[in-house]
Amino acid sequence: MPAQPLSAPEREEIRAGIERCETDSVIAGRLGRHRATINAEINRNGGRARYTATAAQTRADSSRARPKATRFDADPVLAAHVTERLEAKDSPMTISIELARGTHGLVASLSHECIYQAIYAHGRRGLRAGLHEGLHRRRRCRKHRVFGPPAPKKSPLGLFNPISLRPSVALERGEVGHLEGDLIIGAANASALVTLFDRASRYLWLADLPDGYHADGTLAAVCEILDRSQTVTAASRPRHVDDHPGPTVD
Numbered sequence: 001m002p003a004q005p006l007s008a009p010e011r012e013e014i015r016a017g018i019e020r021c022e023t024d025s026v027i028a029g030r031l032g033r034h035r036a037t038i039n040a041e042i043n044r045n046g047g048r049a050r051y052t053a054t055a056a057q058t059r060a061d062s063s064r065a066r067p068k069a070t071r072f073d074a075d076p077v078l079a080a081h082v083t084e085r086l087e088a089k090d091s092p093m094t095i096s097i098e099l100a101r102g103t104h105g106l107v108a109s110l111s112h113e114c115i116y117q118a119i120y121a122h123g124r125r126g127l128r129a130g131l132h133e134g135l136h137r138r139r140r141c142r143k144h145r146v147f148g149p150p151a152p153k154k155s156p157l158g159l160f161n162p163i164s165l166r167p168s169v170a171l172e173r174g175e176v177g178h179l180e181g182d183l184i185i186g187a188a189n190a191s192a193l194v195t196l197f198d199r200a201s202r203y204l205w206l207a208d209l210p211d212g213y214h215a216d217g218t219l220a221a222v223c224e225i226l227d228r229s230q231t232v233t234a235a236s237r238p239r240h241v242d243d244h245p246g247p248t249v250d
Helices: 008-019 024-031 035-043 053-063 076-087 092-101 112-120 215-236
Strands: 179-185 192-198 204-208
Touching: 008 024, 008 035, 008 053, 024 035, 076 092, 076 112, 092 112, 192 215, 204 215
Parallel strands: none
Antiparallel strands: 179 192, 192 204
């Protein structure tokens, strides 16, 4: 919510404080205002050397007069320049800085927020509609700011047990059979591998994804790894003397 504007008696008290060589903080404390409010009031009205309460009050009254033409409606040359720079894909911050420095031969005091407001007004504040397409994010409207703690994000996987809830025996690497899976994607997304890693034995299984790393292909690769691990386990079991020899696995 905007702060209450300074009144004429408060501006007279600011003038008196300047004559007493008081700091902005001292004046603000006596008026019950923030020191930044006092500093901005003094700077926008000529500084400490030229500040007068009557001139400051007159300026404030004229600034609040309604209806009031927007900055770009009142200055077509400035509007044309800002439009040209936006079409060249300059950011509003860059345009504001260059106008303050007179980089392109035009000097003006214009904040980037004023430019943003005119862009997202879509033709109602002196700039033509459609200039948002030259911005970096190309949003048609401003993203609403959310105050307060952010809402928890929903996982695309739905409900699942996070890794922090795994049993302590898996964390301590003291029992074989607790696996960790990962998906490794190559350069330019041209290749991918599925990995399964046993935490206790440090044994690693790999499977490639020649048809891409979509859900069905990843599931098929994990099933292949599990089938392969069962084959290795069966082949590594000790046989009895009367067992028939079976196939070996490298």
